[in-house]
Amino acid sequence: MAEPLTVPSLTAGTAFVLRPWELSDLPLVREASEDAYIPLITTIPSPYSDEAAQVYVRRQWEQAATGSGYPFVIARVRDRRPVGSIGLWLKDAAEGRATVGYWTAAPGRRQGATGAALRTVTAWALHELRLARLHMLIEPWNDASVRTAESAGYRREGLLRGWQRIGGVRRDMLMYSRLDDD
Ligand SMILES: CC(C)(COP(=O)(O)OP(=O)(O)OC[C@H]1O[C@@H](n2cnc3c(N)ncnc32)[C@H](O)[C@@H]1OP(=O)(O)O)[C@@H](O)C(=O)NCCC(=O)NCCS
Numbered sequence: 001m002a003e004p005l006t007v008p009s010l011t012a013g014t015a016f017v018l019r020p021w022e023l024s025d026l027p028l029v030r031e032a033s034e035d036a037y038i039p040l041i042t043t044i045p046s047p048y049s050d051e052a053a054q055v056y057v058r059r060q061w062e063q064a065a066t067g068s069g070y071p072f073v074i075a076r077v078r079d080r081r082p083v084g085s086i087g088l089w090l091k092d093a094a095e096g097r098a099t100v101g102y103w104t105a106a107p108g109r110r111q112g113a114t115g116a117a118l119r120t121v122t123a124w125a126l127h128e129l130r131l132a133r134l135h136m137l138i139e140p141w142n143d144a145s146v147r148t149a150e151s152a153g154y155r156r157e158g159l160l161r162g163w164q165r166i167g168g169v170r171r172d173m174l175m176y177s178r179l180d181d182d
Contacts, residue, residue: 002067002090010072010124013116018072018086021060025073028082029053031105038103040167042085063087074104074117083108086117088125088134096132098125102148109144118152126180133180137163137173149176 007020032038033048043059045052060071069089075082084104092098100121104114125131138145140159154176163173 005064005067005070005090007064007070007072010120012074012120013112015077015111016083016113016116017075017077018117018120019075020064021057021071021073023054023057025057025082026050026053028073028084028105029056031107032085032103035103035106038105042101042103069098070121072117072121074108074113076108076113081108083111083113084117086114086121088121088129093131098129098131098134100125100134100136102136102145114148115151118148122152122154122178126178131180133177135175135177138176139166139171140174146174146176152178153182154178155182 009020010018012018029044030048030053032042032044033046033053038044039046043056045056063069063071067090069087071087072085073082074084074086084102086100086102089099089101100118102114102118122134125134136149136154137160138149155178157175157177160173160175162170164171
């Protein structure tokens with residue numbers, strides 16, 4: 001088992017903060033569970049139950065405790081409201097690579113939350129953790145995610161055909177990456 005990780009609190013622009021998951025974040029899990037897409041690409045429970053949501057939050061703690069990665073909640077500074085999630089996953093960290101995943105529930109979208117979160121995690125991972133390459137996979141139709149990645153300096157590398165099953169269908173995925181010397 002890899003070393004346990006401590007998820008830090010990080011400032012994301014002036015309006016958002018990244019912080020560890022808390023059991024008080026169940027309303028965010030509920031919002032995400034009602035989304036048509038988020039439960040397909042994450043382990044967010046759908047349909048929602050308090051019990052399943054608590055299991056989800058504890059699983060995020062477990063991911064850090066077992067060294068799998070850093071799961072963050074994206075919260076608004078103004079009222080501390082949790083709006084979304086971003087994670088840095090370290091399966092290939094020994095090779096200097098990490099994967100980033102993110103979602104923001106519908107009520108918090110188009111307010112710059114995920115873009116700010118991704119820019120923060122990217123700078124932290126490249127400069128503090130000294131990773132060499134960060135990447136994510138995005139479905140070609142997902143303009144919102146493509147724009148979010150590009151706003152944080154990620155570049156399109158290519159299309160991976162039939163890469164993975166999502167919602168029971170094999171999907172093509174675009175590979176986006178950012179290097180430490182980009
Ligand atoms: C993709 C997602 C995370 C974007 O979150 P968000 O908080 O609304 O994004 P932001 O407000 O920070 O916007 C970031 C950029 O994307 C653009 N954008 C956001 N939503 C968009 C949309 N629906 N269509 C086109 N562009 C969009 C913004 O204009 C901004 O671009 P800019 O910096 O050039 O102005 C959110 O829509 C989501 O959670 N979708 C479902 C889950 C998902 O697809 N996750 C990613 C899987 S790869």
